[in-house]
Amino acid sequence: MTAPFRTVANGDVLPRAELPRLELGAFREAVLGARSRGRRVSALFGVPEAAGLALYAVLADDDAGLLECASAALTEDAFPSMTPECHEVHLFERELAEQWGVVPTGHPWLKPVRFHPSYRPGHDAWDRTREAAPVVGVTDFFRVEGEEIHEVAVGPVHAGVIEPGHFRFQCHGEHVYHLEISLGYQHRGLERKLVGGPEKRTIHYMETLAGDTSVGHATAYCQLLEALGGRRATPRAYALRGIALELERLANHTGDLGALAGDVGFLPTASYCGRLRGDFLNMTALLCGSRFGRGLVRPGGVAFDVDDARTAELGRRLEAAARDVRNAAQLLWGAPTVMARFEDTGHVTAELAAKLGLVGPAARASGLRRDVRKTHPTGIFQLVHIPLSVAESGDVFARAYVRWLEIERSIDYVRSQLRELPAGAARRECPALAPECLAVSLVEGWRGEICHVALTDELGRFAAYKVIDPSFHNWTGLAMALRDQQISDFPLCNKSFNLSYCGHDL
Amino acid sequence: MWRILFSRLKQGHRTAAYPVAAPALPDRLRGHPVVDPTRCPSGCQACVEACPTDAVRVDDQGLGLDLGRCLFCQECVSACPEGAIRYTTEHRMAARRREELVLRGAVLERAQALDAKMLRLFRRSLKLRQVSAGGCNACEADVNVLSTVVFDLGRFGIQVVASPRHADGLLITGPVTENMKLALQKTYDAVPPPKIVIAVGACAISGGPYAGHAEQHDGAGAVVPVDLFIPGCPPHPLTILDGLLALLDRLGPKRVAGAATSGSAMDTP
Numbered sequence: 001m002t003a004p005f006r007t008v009a010n011g012d013v014l015p016r017a018e019l020p021r022l023e024l025g026a027f028r029e030a031v032l033g034a035r036s037r038g039r040r041v042s043a044l045f046g047v048p049e050a051a052g053l054a055l056y057a058v059l060a061d062d063d064a065g066l067l068e069c070a071s072a073a074l075t076e077d078a079f080p081s082m083t084p085e086c087h088e089v090h091l092f093e094r095e096l097a098e099q100w101g102v103v104p105t106g107h108p109w110l111k112p113v114r115f116h117p118s119y120r121p122g123h124d125a126w127d128r129t130r131e132a133a134p135v136v137g138v139t140d141f142f143r144v145e146g147e148e149i150h151e152v153a154v155g156p157v158h159a160g161v162i163e164p165g166h167f168r169f170q171c172h173g174e175h176v177y178h179l180e181i182s183l184g185y186q187h188r189g190l191e192r193k194l195v196g197g198p199e200k201r202t203i204h205y206m207e208t209l210a211g212d213t214s215v216g217h218a219t220a221y222c223q224l225l226e227a228l229g230g231r232r233a234t235p236r237a238y239a240l241r242g243i244a245l246e247l248e249r250l251a252n253h254t255g256d257l258g259a260l261a262g263d264v265g266f267l268p269t270a271s272y273c274g275r276l277r278g279d280f281l282n283m284t285a286l287l288c289g290s291r292f293g294r295g296l297v298r299p300g301g302v303a304f305d306v307d308d309a310r311t312a313e314l315g316r317r318l319e320a321a322a323r324d325v326r327n328a329a330q331l332l333w334g335a336p337t338v339m340a341r342f343e344d345t346g347h348v349t350a351e352l353a354a355k356l357g358l359v360g361p362a363a364r365a366s367g368l369r370r371d372v373r374k375t376h377p378t379g380i381f382q383l384v385h386i387p388l389s390v391a392e393s394g395d396v397f398a399r400a401y402v403r404w405l406e407i408e409r410s411i412d413y414v415r416s417q418l419r420e421l422p423a424g425a426a427r428r429e430c431p432a433l434a435p436e437c438l439a440v441s442l443v444e445g446w447r448g449e450i451c452h453v454a455l456t457d458e459l460g461r462f463a464a465y466k467v468i469d470p471s472f473h474n475w476t477g478l479a480m481a482l483r484d485q486q487i488s489d490f491p492l493c494n495k496s497f498n499l500s501y502c503g504h505d506l
Numbered sequence: 507m508w509r510i511l512f513s514r515l516k517q518g519h520r521t522a523a524y525p526v527a528a529p530a531l532p533d534r535l536r537g538h539p540v541v542d543p544t545r546c547p548s549g550c551q552a553c554v555e556a557c558p559t560d561a562v563r564v565d566d567q568g569l570g571l572d573l574g575r576c577l578f579c580q581e582c583v584s585a586c587p588e589g590a591i592r593y594t595t596e597h598r599m600a601a602r603r604r605e606e607l608v609l610r611g612a613v614l615e616r617a618q619a620l621d622a623k624m625l626r627l628f629r630r631s632l633k634l635r636q637v638s639a640g641g642c643n644a645c646e647a648d649v650n651v652l653s654t655v656v657f658d659l660g661r662f663g664i665q666v667v668a669s670p671r672h673a674d675g676l677l678i679t680g681p682v683t684e685n686m687k688l689a690l691q692k693t694y695d696a697v698p699p700p701k702i703v704i705a706v707g708a709c710a711i712s713g714g715p716y717a718g719h720a721e722q723h724d725g726a727g728a729v730v731p732v733d734l735f736i737p738g739c740p741p742h743p744l745t746i747l748d749g750l751l752a753l754l755d756r757l758g759p760k761r762v763a764g765a766a767t768s769g770s771a772m773d774t775p
Contacts, residue, residue, distance in 0.1 A: 161636045205715060291742070
């Protein structure tokens with residue numbers, strides 16, 4: 001049997017007519033079969049149609065650097081769940097149920113994801129009426145029963161300056177049997193507003209999907225527009241986007257190392273890295289005036305160019321920060337008290353990470369070789385490769401150490417890019433979008449794979465736009481990492497993942 | 507221990523001289539915008555049409571720019587054929603009343619300090635509980651930055667605390683999503699009076715990029731009374747700090763640190 005998929009590369013476009021429309025059974029078999037052939041689920045989502053709902057799947061073939069796409073029509077309000085055989089789609093199926101009111105029959109954990117009413121009036125996976133709108137945080141939490149079991153509930157308002165989320169621990173003394181994470185507090189209805197675009201606000205939605213990943217998400221979006229418009233950005237724009245993306249990674253990884261140090265009470269690295277994170281953000285501000293890269297990445301290229309003086313200044317600041325980050329990190333690795341807390345805490349095995357479909361540093365820390373810059377490169381990463389940073393132990397130490405390896409490699413990368421900036425324009429006109437097409441765009445954000453999928457209508461506007469932030473894949477990884485840990489290690493485990501609430505909640 | 511001490515020497519003293527000295531700001535910073543309605547050709551609506559959040563309006567009073575709705579993007583600047591709108595690197599933009607944020611050609615008035623009674627209570631010690639209510643986490647990140655050694659919020663007696671029961675007020679970010687409304691209300695109710703509320707960022711002032719979405723409430727003002735508005739998307743940390751210090755009357759005439767007016771900010775540390 002030939003694979004029922006249509007294969008595209010990252011940042012490519014496909015006429016919707018060429019996309020195989022499978023029977024539901026065949027679609028299911030194809031997705032489950034792809035799993036056994038070593039593919040990852042990058043996206044699984046629904047798009048409303050006249051006859052009901054269309055399901056779309058995008059599977060990543062990391063070895064070949066290709067993406068397999070397929071779709072199926074769903075005329076009933078139920079379909080057999082794929083989760084029991086393919087764990088990594090568990091949240092995608094819950095999202096399908098919540099958004100479109102279809103029931104993945106046999107799903108072991110069918111609860112709301114973001115706590116909003118169904119987008120299709122009259123269709124509800126939980127048979128709720130319009131009046132009985134879902135109440136955030138009110139769901140059927142998993143409970144452990146027993147004489148000495150106690151439940152710890154945290155959030156949505158946390159003790160620090162941090163986004164809202166609700167965590168429930170089932171504990172026996174300090175020992176955590178299970179953690180359940182219930183989000184949705186940041187849900188502001190972004191995906192629905194992208195339909196019918198691009199319009200004035202679209203790029204601003206992209207830059208605020210997850211504010212600390214403005215460059216990553218804006219790059220994924222612009223890559224998609226350029227694919228649909230049939231005109232690539234300029235080489236200089238690719239290089240500047242690459243620099244901005246790596247600066248974003250540097251700022252956040254550095255901040256994470258500092259936060260991890262702070263969490264185990266190792267204040268030198270905590271205070272140095274807090275300052276250094278700001279230094280990297282200020283480098284991004286040197287490029288475009290915004291510490292988060294707002295306004296930099298635009299369709300067709302970048303909105304801000306650099307001259308030699310600015311490039312030299314960036315280089316100078318990079319060297320100073322590189323020296324200090326190395327110094328701060330070496331202190332961390334050299335402190336036995338820190339290592340005693342990092343090692344063997346919050347363990348995620350390679351097998352579990354693969355089952356859950358983890359991405360980014362969390363996946364690489366468990367030994368998975370997943371990095372879009374390496375496996376599905378676009379833009380500057382097609383020309384200049386960046387080594388993969390992998391650790392094996394899957395604990396807090398590994399997640400911290402992978403970040404450090406990436407800091408070193410990103411510094412080298414930015415340094416070399418600054419030296420070899422291609423000449424030419426930093427931006428060009430982006431043509432109108434091709435009608436009736438599908439495009440997929442992946443970018444390796446600092447948390448992992450950012451996946452944007454767009455479908456255009458007959459006028460070249462977005463008929464559907466799907467965003468999958470890396471956190472969507474990874475939140476369950478954090479929940480699993482807490483099993484059989486002490487509850488007092490939760491903050492440390494949490495920071496070792498440092499996931500986005502708003503990127504998940506959209 | 508010796509290694510730590512050596513590293514301390516290497517890393518150096520990093521706390522900014524602000525507010526005594528002018529702050530180091532990027533030269534491309536999009537700070538306080540300046541609007542010049544005299545340049546507007548009659549009937550031109552280019553900036554209004556370009557603005558993603560209806561921050562720019564032309565009404566019977568002429569051209570107005572609402573800093574509370576502004577995302578500090580470049581759309582209106584690029585759209586204007588006459589250069590009637592431009593950004594400066596001025597970071598000071600806080601205001602006490604919502605309507606003060608609408609620019610009509612002049613420069614924003616400095617935010618008024620609290621009244622004498624409130625200043626007696628809070629001037630030397632202000633404890634804030636931060637509530638994140640549906641934004642994109644950028645405002646939270648730049649509020650967090652104020653606790654690093656560079657800004658060292660603690661030296662002004664301002665601190666973010668873990669419990670609303672320990673707090674003198676709330677610092678709110680995000681447009682207040684439907685799913686955070688109750689949590690925000692409960693947190694506000696838990697703060698003992700007298701209390702103050704500070705809205706940080708376009709979302710918390712007007713809903714920001716999400717203004718008008720059914721899933722949110724167009725800012726903190728829909729749920730709680732706001733005493734200080736700090737615009738930006740996100741505001742620069744110094745914009746937030748300046749707002750807090752202005753509120754507490756901690757910026758005397760000698761200690762008002764404005765934007766560096768001459769030279770390029772590129773050569774600042």
